[in-house]
């Protein structure tokens with residue numbers, strides 16, 4: 146008897162529910178139920194015959210009965226019919242019984258798949274049916290885009306969700322999993338096929354990270370090349386991008402090559418940009434190795450490089466195929482970079498998840514839990530606002546102050562430390578505006594002290610303000626800053642007078 150909760154695979158006809166379900170059931174050693182096949186077996190008729198002789202209502206009644214029956218069982222992999230979970234009540238029943246995943250496919254793919262199968266009862270008017278079911282499908286907690294993926298890859302994605310991977314839904318439909326755990330670097334090789342890494346991959350890393358971790362991937366992935374670039378923000382530029390393009394050509398990388406970004410946020414941003422542009426875009430897997438890149442930069446698809454005139458001025462949105470976070474790699478991180486990552490964790494706690502603000506969690510022993518909670522904040526934000534037109538801006542709490550510090554000090558102050566100071570400034574501004582009280586400002590100061598992060602810097606306020614006012618987000622000289630409305634709640638304030646801002650600098 147398998148006591149695990151059920152895995153239920155649903156989605157429109159032609160999305161591969163049955164094939165994927167069979168593979169998944171084999172992989173997890175579970176019983177597989179194809180609802181349509183079971184209904185046919187029990188009715189001793191094919192589904193087209195049930196539709197013809199008894200009508201759709203009768204078919205739906207049989208389907209409903211079966212859903213209630215299966216929801217009471219455990220350990221199954223169930224492939225539903227395409228319309229089975231369209232009704233709220235049926236969907237909720239299955240959601241309560243386990244993990245429900247909706248498979249999506251582009252209309253073109255469905256058209257092609259249906260053309261190959263003439264036995265579907267509803268295939269004739271499928272396009273309007275497709276449209277009418279979208280809102281119901283969208284309410285299913287996990288969405289997987291199947292276009293361009295093999296059934297094995299999709300089954301692996303569902304297995305990952307079942308193991309507790311997080312999942313990010315992306316604007317184009319579909320999404321990508323985020324695997325978090327100890328020892329995942331070695332697991333990558335074992336799952337190479339399902340992760341899409343069995344073909345040619347180019348691992349791109351830097352001179353610090355590559356010698357420690359790249360070999361484990363190089364040795365075990367079937368066809369992997371390594372490109373190593375110099376370490377540091379100073380190299381996150383178009384010259385390095387160009388050097389990477391050249392190397393990729395030398396390695397014969399084509400559109401089927403997958404890039405693995407192995408490193409911190411600098412590598413993730415730059416390799417993401419290469420993946421977005423090389424041959425008009427090739428697959429990307431992010432393996433972030435700093436706390437900051439795990440909880441922030443590897444998720445959400447913002448990629449790019451710096452120009453001498455400013456940071457991240459050239460960029461794109463490039464969603465990874467997956468993000469693999471092996472929390473063991475944090476052991477080799479310098480304390481400075483741990484602290485810098487913690488500044489972003491504190492930010493996530495302040496804007497959305499105050500439970501992250503518990504100092505007992507801020508250590509390597511709790512890294513997996515800490516990263517998981519902090520990443521979830523980023524996911525929640527980027528799913529609602531993938532292109533930063535609204536609440537994604539909240540992730541910039543402290544960043545306008547911080548970026549200006551980096552600029553004025555010519556990047557002598559690391560990003561995380563600059564952000565930590567920026568958060569204090571944003572908190573003081575929020576207090577001056579009457580949103581939060583002194584006690585919360587004091588608490589934030591104490592977080593920085595506990596983590597060894599700075600709380601202030603001696604900068605000329607005029608230069609600081611001038612650097613802030615070149616921020617990409619300020620429009621026509623009008624300020625745009627993120628403030629705290631409360632603990633766990635942020636807001637964007639526009640057009641604050643210069644005096645108010647300079648008062649906290």
Ligand SMILES: NC(=O)c1ccc[n+]([C@@H]2O[C@H](COP(=O)([O-])OP(=O)(O)OC[C@H]3O[C@@H](n4cnc5c(N)ncnc54)[C@H](O)[C@@H]3O)[C@@H](O)[C@H]2O)c1
Nearest residue numbers: 353376409410411412434435437438441442447474477478
């Ligand atoms: N795209 C986004 O949404 C986003 C969000 C936040 C920050 N960023 C960008 O991220 C960058 C900062 O990222 P970062 O803080 O990770 O810096 P980083 O990539 O420079 O890494 C910091 C240092 O740690 C080293 N390192 C990385 N992993 C290591 C490991 N496991 N063990 C030992 N050393 C290791 C690196 O080589 C580097 O020297 C900035 O360029 C920033 O603009 C992007």
